[in-house]
Amino acid sequence: MNPSDPQAPGKTPTPQMAEASAPEQPNPSWKSVLIENVVSISIALLLVFGIRSTLVEAFKIPSGSMIPTLLIGDHIFVNKMAYGIKVPFSDWIGDKPIYIVKREGPKRGDIVVFVYPKDESLYYIKRVVGLPGDEVRTNGKEVSVNGKPVPKEEITGAERTEVLARLDADIYRDPILYNESLDQARHLMMLDQMMDPPFGEEEAVWKVPDGQYFVMGDNRDHSNDSRAWGFVPFDNIRGRAFVVWLSLQINWEDKAVTFRPERIWNSLN
Secondary structure, eight states: OOTTOTTTTTOOOOOTSSSOOOOOOOOHHHHHHHHHHHHHOOOOOHHHHHHHHHHHEEEEESSTTTTTSSSEEEEEETTTTTTTTOOOHHHHHSSSOEEEOOOOOOOOEEEHHHHOTTTTEEEEEEEEOOTTTOEEETTEEEEEEEEEEEEEEOHHHHHHHHHHHHHHHHSSSEEEEEEETTTTEEEEEEEEEEETTTTOOSSSEOOOOOTTEEEESSSSGGOHHHHHHOOEEEGGGGEEEEEEEEEEEEETTTTTEHHHHHTTEEOOO
């Protein structure tokens, strides 16, 4: 055994021979803890708002203009990259979004969320019917695009009963349900048989300008849309709605709650 070994028999370790202990770390001050937490929260918020601004944003449906596709109380996700990649926060700060990469614009049948052209503090959601250059013609309750009637097939019988049951549509006197087709997009649409056309019986024609879109609600006789106030500029469009992630309606006056679990994660057509 090495006699210089401090653990050799008969040897008592001296202070110099004892293992050095780690220096004590000072407790962090409350200021450094506060700064660290503020920085962490700020980064987290920046990420959350960055995602909302450029990738996906959540919206709640407050009105019935898109029944039967969307119900009051539906919470939806909107794909904000559907028509291009934007500079983060550019559509919140400036008059219009700044695109890093601009893709093809909306297609007929897309459900889009946009800034209402007549009041930019409001967001609307409608379905694209007319693209730039299209001629949209309405004649009472009939709609044509570029001289061709928009195809629709009435839903009857048990299927109609089933759809109406999940729509809470008893407020409408005699709704007629259709499967309507806009190009490749096939979706539900509703007319109110007992209601006159909301914008009159006379034929009206709109020529959609470049860079703008003609939009309508699926609840055709109860929708304030392009028939009333005109076109939606591309720069007003914030994204394409693609899924319902929650369906919950709270009526504070009646103290009633309507929860529709069967609608959760329903994709939107």
